[in-house]
Amino acid sequence: MESQFQLTNSKEIIVYLSQQFPNCFTLEGEAKPLKIGIFQDILSRLNENEALSKTKLRAALRAYTMSWRYLYSIKEGVNRVDLDGNPSEAINQEQMEHAQQQLKESKEKAKERFKEQAKEKRKTTHAPSKKTKILKNGDFIRVLIGKKPIKAQIINIEKEQIKVKIGAGMELTVKPEHIINK
Structure with a gap:
């Protein structure tokens, strides 16, 4: 029995969902496109004993569907899956283009973060300034x-x-x- 205090972050929730619905959620390999409205399906299938915050579930699903691995899986003509892994509606051109745009923006943000981190690292490991006095014995x-x-x-x-x-x-x-x- 899982309780709300044990499932506090998105990663834990995704692990839990992959255990409960292994034909829908995956932790490794290619992700499966999720059926539209999967949030409500999850809520209806969870037991009352499995206290899971709707807000945290929504955040976990957002993290899962915004991952690069998931966005790569959104291809035109591929069927979405329900909680049991059964095929649902197919992905159309507009949905595929939206996923590709999200992936492009996410990669650009990651690239900017990487540049900023590299810039910060260079600041902390810069060469000594010209004002530095050369030290010698007796100084x-x-x-x-x-x-x-x-x-x-x-x-x-x-x-x-x-x-x-x-x-x-x-x-x-x-x-x-x-x-x-x-």
């Missing part, structure tokens, strides 16, 4: 330890580590990103 710098920078003097510079001496005479080994170079 006085500030080292970020915890939340506060502390004055220190460079003792030794190695590949990935810099040995510094702070005011109290303590020697520390720090990473380059912890040095504030002013």
Whole structure:
């Protein structure tokens, strides 16, 4: 017995639907075009014990039917299926064109998101600016330890580590990103 609190997101609901109606919903491979009005059919077939929010069911069906895998399955002449996998009405030219348009828009949005993510990644991993001073042994710098920078003097510079001496005479080994170079 599934309860509403267990089916909280669209993925869980789709898994549940694929278990209840395996001839209609698939998790892998080619998706089957769903009969128009499948939402009402699902509601009429669910037991009262299977508390499932209509809003969450609607959102899950929207996610399922907007997936690229599903949109690729919408081809003219292909029959839609009901909950038992029985053929229903055939997809017409207009429905196919609408699905292709949705797929195109979704791909464009994904491409834009990918570009933005790449742009953000480049911002965080950019090369040091020209103002960066080249450090050498004996230089006085500030080292970020915890939340506060502390004055220190460079003792030794190695590949990935810099040995510094702070005011109290303590020697520390720090990473380059912890040095504030002013």
